[in-house]
Amino acid sequence: MTTPSASPQPEALLAAVLAANETTTNPRLRTILAATIRHLHALALEVELTPDELQTGLDFLVAIGQATGPRKHEGILLADILGLATLVQLSNARDAVAAGGTEPALVGPFWRAHQPLRANGAKVCSDDTPGAPLQVRGRVTSLDGTPLAGARVETWQASPDGLYENQDESQRDMNLRARFETDAEGRFWFDSVRPAGYPVPTDGPCGKLLAAQRRNVMRPAHLHFIVAAEGHKVLATQFFDAEDPHVHEDVVFGAVGSLVRHFDSDGRGGYVLNVDLRVEPGETHLPHCPLP
Numbered sequence: 580m581t582t583p584s585a586s587p588q589p590e591a592l593l594a595a596v597l598a599a600n601e602t603t604t605n606p607r608l609r610t611i612l613a614a615t616i617r618h619l620h621a622l623a624l625e626v627e628l629t630p631d632e633l634q635t636g637l638d639f640l641v642a643i644g645q646a647t648g649p650r651k652h653e654g655i656l657l658a659d660i661l662g663l664a665t666l667v668q669l670s671n672a673r674d675a676v677a678a679g680g681t682e683p684a685l686v687g688p689f690w691r692a693h694q695p696l697r698a699n700g701a702k703v704c705s706d707d708t709p710g711a712p713l714q715v716r717g718r719v720t721s722l723d724g725t726p727l728a729g730a731r732v733e734t735w736q737a738s739p740d741g742l743y744e745n746q747d748e749s750q751r752d753m754n755l756r757a758r759f760e761t762d763a764e765g766r767f768w769f770d771s772v773r774p775a776g777y778p779v780p781t782d783g784p785c786g787k788l789l790a791a792q793r794r795n796v797m798r799p800a801h802l803h804f805i806v807a808a809e810g811h812k813v814l815a816t817q818f819f820d821a822e823d824p825h826v827h828e829d830v831v832f833g834a835v836g837s838l839v840r841h842f843d844s845d846g847r848g849g850y851v852l853n854v855d856l857r858v859e860p861g862e863t864h865l866p867h868c869p870l871p
């Protein structure tokens with residue numbers, strides 16, 4: 580009669596799971612999986628996770644998937660409210676920022692593919708969009724200050740009612756969204772309205788999580804930018820209104836340092852925002868676009 584082997588101790592179990600991962604062919608995937616396994620085991624031990632709690636966590640992940648579709652990406656929202664998207668942006672850009680590059684910020688769930696290409700100087704919103712006028716003037720340069728002509732600049736923002744056009748039937752399709760190309764001096768410019776802060780979507784499992792944590796759900800007012808210039812890494816960033824009451828408690832932790840700006844008065848009841856976008860030489864690779 581064989582004696583059943585003793586249950587493995589946590590250390591031996593972890594070693595066995597890590598050994599089983601060693602056959603993963605893709606080396607980067609192997610590294611990421613190994614770290615995931617180590618951290619999940621450590622988490623379970625640290626909090627003495629029960630089977631019921633494990634099941635609750637798995638049901639939560641299923642709910643995240645079920646709430647995701649072509650119009651909404653609850654998974655992006657989860658990474659955002661956990662600070663993970665901001666951490667990944669900041670850690671990947673650390674060297675570029677140390678060399679004078681523009682600080683990055685997360686893309687979020689509201690960038691749309693096929694934002695309309697507009698000429699510099701265009702107004703990106705319909706005439707009935709409420710809010711104070713805002714002129715945006717930007718310049719795209721390399722880290723050494725060389726202006727970058729022909730760069731693709733994507734921008735999008737919420738209306739002063741705090742909604743993106745895809746969340747709001749009263750706005751026209753692609754309102755407050757555009758794509759520009761920089762001129763020979765790396766410049767782009769457009770007319771818009773001063774945005775407002777808004778709550779992140781709370782109608783799904785992330786909303787339940789935020790409520791359980793009793794957290795603020797607001798993002799401070801901001802404009803999004805993605806810059807893609809040939810021979811340079813793509814920069815995703817946002818500029819935040821320093822006067823927004825939530826500027827120091829962004830629910831997705833993106834409103835950092837130099838990205839918080841004062842919108843200057845234009846002397847006629849409107850505002851001006853100047854933005855310098857300094858990007859690092861490297862491979863140009865656009866991020867995944869969450870919305871059609």
Ligand code: BEZ
Binds near residue numbers: 779
């Ligand atoms: C946004 O800025 O569009 C955004 C970012 C994270 C969660 C929700 C919205």
Ligand code: FE
Binds near residue numbers: 689737801
């Ligand atoms: Fe936003």
